[in-house]
Amino acid sequence: MVQQNKFFPEIKGNFGLGCMRLPMAGENVDLVEMEKMVDAFMQAGFNYFDTAHGYLGTKSEPAIREAVVKRYPRESFVLTNKLSTHFFRKEEEIRPLFEQQLEACGVDYFDFYLMHAQDGAIYKKFKQTRAYEAAMELKAEGKIRHFGISFHDKADVLEKILSEHPEIEVVQIQFNYVDYDDLSVESGKVYEVCEKYGKPVLVMEPVKGGSLVTLPEEAQKVFDELQKDEEIKRSNASYAIRFAASFPNICVVLSGMSNMDQLSENVGFMKDFVPLSGEEHAAIEKVRGIFNSMGMIPCTGCHYCVLDNDCPMKIKIPELFACYNMKTVFHNWNEDYYYRNILTRDGGKASDCIKCGKCERICPQHLKIRELLTEVVAEFEK
Secondary structure, eight states, rough: OOOOOSSSSSSSSSSSEETTTOOOEEEOOHHHHHHHHHHHHHTOOOOEEOOOOOTTTEEEEEEHIIIIIITTTGGGGGEEEEEGGOOOOSSSHHHHHHHHHHHTTTTTTTEEEEEEEEOHHHHHHHHHHTTHHHHHHHHHHHSEEEEEEEOOOOOOHHHHHHHTTTTTTEEEEEOOOTTTOOTTHHHHHHHHHHHHHOOOEEEEEETTTGTSSSOOOOHHHHHHHHHTTSOOOOOHHHHHHHHTTTSEEEEEEEEEEOOOOHHHHHHHHHHHOOOHHHHHHHHHHHHHHHHTTTOOOOOOOOOOOGGOOOSSSSSHHHHHHHHHHHHHOOOOTTTHHHHHIIIITTOOOOOOOHHHHHHHOOOOOOOOHHHHHHHHHHHHOO
């Protein structure tokens, strides 16, 4: 049975539907499938939805309007939206953008509104444009119920932001068992900063963009051995999501689900949530060690690097990195065909990169994309 959230009473449970990865019918959201998923999600007792203006090429917000807002009473669901750096340049543009977001979602207020993808550089822009102050004015008007940030940087940057803005009520971070002790993401250290400042945590990427669903053979054996005597087998996604949800300061774990099967599975084990056991934690430690030894490119597929056609050479950077990971870690020979005939059929090969660096300036993972693309070239364009 879903329990009331211990941090915010309006939230039911500790699991949320992330609307960056929704069921698609071609280039549009499959509203029929989405409505089924929303109904199953709400009927299970959950009510937290998360979106942003740029998700799915601005199609996520209208999909929420049609599948959630028009079909359920406003007080029955919790909706989070974000102020994204791509869509404003100066303070005067913030309020019109916010009103546009309200209209796109079909609501009069957002339960949570987050300063999106804060890192050292983006935070400077938000400071210069008085974005935090603008959001607090909207909160004073009742158009925002709770104010927070989503965050993609090192722990020391978060410490600076939280020390300068005590008005922040909640922090959304990337948090999964592979990134927990990763030197570039610092999920564990970032979480500890949230705890230090008493900020509840919203979790994004608990399954690392799907990378923790299909595991390398050696890692899969660890979970298989753990369950060898159990009749009902747990999925790899369940270990990843429950890992994140087992920490005491976690408010909601988000999952971007793109079909009913994924939603039914995740809702099934989160509805009657049980924290990881000591034995399960030990298994995850083994799996983490295996991943750390493999050298995967830690791209989560957020697509910020190619949003609004930012790449002048039209390189599908996240897709090429996913292709590279599948080839080098899982030894999937189909990836050569996929690279040549699907991803780069109309141009945009890794070797086309002109090293302009626009992608690196916006990457939440702070990846050295230009260098990594040369590795993709070496693997696929020999």
